[in-house]
Amino acid sequence: MAADSGKKPSANGGKAPAPNKASDSGGIAKRLPRIALMFLLALLYRQLQAPPPKIPGTPGGPPVTSPRIRLQDGRHLAYHESGVPKDQAKHKIIFVHGFDSCRYDVLRVSPELAQELGIYLLSFDRPGYGESDPHPGRTVKSIALDIEQLADAMELGPKFYLTGFSMGGEIMWSCLKYIPHRLAGVAILGPVGNYWWSGFPANVSREAWNVQVAQDKWAVGVAHHAPWLTYWWNTQKLFPASSVISFNPAIMSQEDMAVIPKFAYRSYAYQSRQQGEHESLHRDMMVGFGKWSWSPLELEDPFPGGEGKVHLWHGAEDLIVPVGLSRYISQRLPWVRYHELPTAGHLFPIADGMPDVILKSLLLGDDE
Ligand SMILES: *[C@@H]1O[C@H](CO)[C@@H](O)[C@H](O)[C@H]1NC(C)=O
Secondary structure: OHHHHOOOOOOOOOOOOOOOOOHHHHHHHHHHHHHHHHHHHHHHHHHHOOOOOOOOOOOOOOOOOOOEEEOOOOOEEEEEEEEOOHHHOOEEEEEEOOOOOOOOOOOOOOHHHHHHHOEEEEEEOOOOOOOOOOOOOOOOOHHHHHHHHHHHHOOOOOOEEEEEEOHHHHHHHHHHHHOHHHEEEEEEEOOOOOOOOOOOOHHHHHHHHOOOOHHHHHHHHHHHHOHHHHHHHHHOOOOOOOOOOOOOHHHOOHHHHHHHHHHHHOOOHHHOOOOOHHHHHHHHHHHHOOOOOOOHHHOOOOOOOOOOOEEEEEEOOOOOOOOHHHHHHHHHOOOEEEEEEOOOOOOHHHOOOHHHHHHHHHHHOOOO
């Protein structure tokens, strides 16, 4: 860039002009520490700045291989359809993926149940993930409005079902707040909780907070208190960064360990971070653990006439997302149908048979 500025190098190669007064050399010596400091600050600033994301479908960016819809502000969302064809569906469900995942990480309903109940599943890359454009301005609210626009662009009708896992589970609370009138029923799976949500007793938030390993307390604390440091914190090498980003086995429960081999099918896993870690992972942390202006505890029953249900599922042995906040929410919101799985960890939606159990309960209310 500097080369384009049009300035020609000065004849003496950019050096300071020859001193014509004896006192000048003293002046430069005095200024040197300040110049060095500014140089160091500039270096530090560069370290804090994330590189720009690699935009899908642009030179140097990942290719666009999936169909995409265009949002009102011009961003694209890439999507993936599964289950029965949309025009044969009796139940249309939008699935919202978690941290470090993409549209292919959809709930794997069995073909038999999909046929039997007429289930159509629509999943999409969240902004900054996979082949969806980044959204540096994304917020707790914007994702709910993105989902509403996606449903309309895909002509899902006035109401649709919604399910989300982990970070995508936390987004279910946003949808319940901002687009409740569009929902037919919701299944919230192992939702990430924000330790700073208001209305939780201090001991409940603290107990959940303390389930995390030390390095995650730091990573989550930085995302909340100093979001501008998030990029640096998670890329520096002095301190261990988020254990979720670095696949630390210390956060895997016994049942999670048993599910991990199933991840072999995730040959597409590279797509999650292909735009860069900042617009995908780091921004997820900055929004999810950021400062919310409301708490899920303030939400009202979206189905006061009983025309739909909100199901909340959490594994009691979850070491990635502590169960405490979900447990407390279920006590405070009587309209949330709570399923605590006593031996499950975080990855229960991937375990054999669980997708069908979760969707039957959502669509039929089978387990009540
Ligand atoms: C928090 O404190 C209350 C009141 O003392 C108690 O009933 C509850 O069990 C505690 N919860 C946790 C998670 O420690």
